[in-house]
Amino acid sequence: MKIFIVITGSEFTMGLKQEKNSLFISREAVKRGADVIGITIAPDNIYSIQYAVKMALDKADLVIVSGGLGPTEDDMTREAISEAIGVPLIFDKDWLDRIKQALKEQGRQVTDGIKKMAKLPYGAKKIENPVGRALGFIKVLDDVNKAIAAVPGVPSEMRPMVLKLFEMLKMKELAGRIHLFRTFGKPEAEIDQILHDIDGRVLNSSPKGVDVFITDKNSFFLQNKVAVVRERLGELIYTEKEEEMEEVVGRLLREKGLTLSTAESSTGGLISARIVNVPGSSEYFMGSVVSYANRVKTDVLGVSEKDLMEYGAVSEPVAKQMAEGVRKLLKTDIAVSDTGIAGPTGATPEKPLGLHYVGYADDSGVKVHRVVFKGERNDVRMAVSQYALNLVRLNCR
């Protein structure tokens, strides 16, 4: 099945807002074995939407339109589709009654704008909105196995309605098609070299590492490839699910019954903030000392003033004492620490931009790792936080 996605919204074509719905729709479509042959974003203008719909229908079996189903004058998707396919709009009586009833209970008026949200092309099947009032629909066209569907643009409404649409079309998620490996520890070019003979790989690099998508239309072949990739990437893989490093680490800590604390300088609390992203993290995470100023390193964490003077804040002994200090202060099994130069300034001939010392302490002692990350300040700090969490993962398996 060939799918074309049309997104409406002048906020996107004016560059005022990042469009994200098409990512969800295409991902879900591809999981169900469909090919997304294009995505068009049209401004809130009936002619632009109509043109996009016609061009999409010309090539695709199914066109999914998201957005423009609300109550305002800017919401013109229904009208545009009606014109494009030459089918008039009618009220869905049942849905209109439900809207009227709901508004009556709230003591609110039923405006024309609100009524409009119960309209759909004649002969279309409705897709009920579990959150809001705008009705979605799918209309099978007279000519040759083509259909057009519309769902709202509000993500919390769009998502369940797109899944409902695929259900109505009997498009089930396939066992294979895409497999995700999230890796940390090697740059994209190196991973690409390791996997040079694996077709259908898509690599996606970020400060959190390299995500490797392995794709195949045949699930048997996909599983073969997946086994090879798993073998080759080994412990670089921190998960094969759509989850974050902090979730993996949280699971390991909970399994082992271990507690964690952090002492952060360069990352400024980012490691800690990521750890508490995970619901239930209070079971294993005690807290953190962000020792941005040297005085906090010495006064709170007990870092030696002499070492700070002699080796500087960005040094192996300081990272070591920070990890030891916070582990003792917060009484945890494990502690991680970091100190470094995130940039854009602060580098010296001996200490390049991006240089970091990351410490890991547990009951067997402390180990400090020297690493250099390239990039913008916040990317560097994200990479350091990922490195620190990865140390916990590698040491707690």
Add this chain to the structure above:
Amino acid sequence: MKIFIVITGSEFTMGLKQEKNSLFISREAVKRGADVIGITIAPDNIYSIQYAVKMALDKADLVIVSGGLGPTEDDMTREAISEAIGVPLIFDKDWLDRIKQALKEQGRQVTDGIKKMAKLPYGAKKIENPVGRALGFIKVLDDVNKAIAAVPGVPSEMRPMVLKLFEMLKMKELAGRIHLFRTFGKPEAEIDQILHDIDGRVLNSSPKGVDVFITDKNSFFLQNKVAVVRERLGELIYTEKEEEMEEVVGRLLREKGLTLSTAESSTGGLISARIVNVPGSSEYFMGSVVSYANRVKTDVLGVSEKDLMEYGAVSEPVAKQMAEGVRKLLKTDIAVSDTGIAGPTGATPEKPLGLHYVGYADDSGVKVHRVVFKGERNDVRMAVSQYALNLVRLNCR
């Protein structure tokens, strides 16, 4: 000028990667007075790209294609454009020589794939790549004032080359057109009500508040609207630039020569991590204590064990003592604190999901604010961090 943007990449149509280049290109185009009449994302397939280019050229004065100019077989944008406009590709000798020279110096071979990156349609003007090897170009078509341009998809190459393209086209950034107000403190619906009579407003809501874009094609009328909006929104506005709350707060603290620390429970270090997002924050930010466990609240911050027992961790006295405790421990002028229930669990009949106490301490004492934020765990925590930073802003003006 009507612009249509075409983005290439199967990673986008497969839902494997968020497409972001079109946001930058359309924003820059709109700033220069152009209308973006559509954006199409095409998979890496010569027919799909060709179709997208043709449909775009049919309606627009200028089509900008991003992506698919690299050395691999998947990179087919040049060929697709050449076919679509019926103009053959030729080598830019000068650029080819430069590539060859660079590779020679690195002792690397010049493959056909690499050579391809020096090709452009006959008669096109080249857009030099300041970062990589792929040449961009703009080709004016024979028929009626239409042109097509191509730039790479790598953001660090795409951005300067798009700006160069606009420069070549003498498209200067206009004084008015879009004005941004970033606000915090009222929900989107309320802001929309306040601005109900201002045409061309686009509201963008997030846990960080509501961004209000005021647009007008005429800069005189834009300035009139901007003055009205500024008056009406007043101190809800934390900036009128594309900057974050932590940058605003950082500027204020530096101006006043004040230092800051944080004591975080629910936010888990997020406030601190955001403060150090700003280069030079070490001038005013000393550090943070993330007291996720109650033991850390009592042992490190000196929160009364009795009050913790009596009122619970999510309470006004605890927030108060956390702010006082960290201000004393880290010896700062100002301290903020938070304790709350970010969810998804932990609520009680008296303490609903999203309830937070946010403390602000300075030399005149401590004030604690009780707030409730709705939403997912991480959205709630982001909103709390924004609330705390906003307290610093409002108190340090």
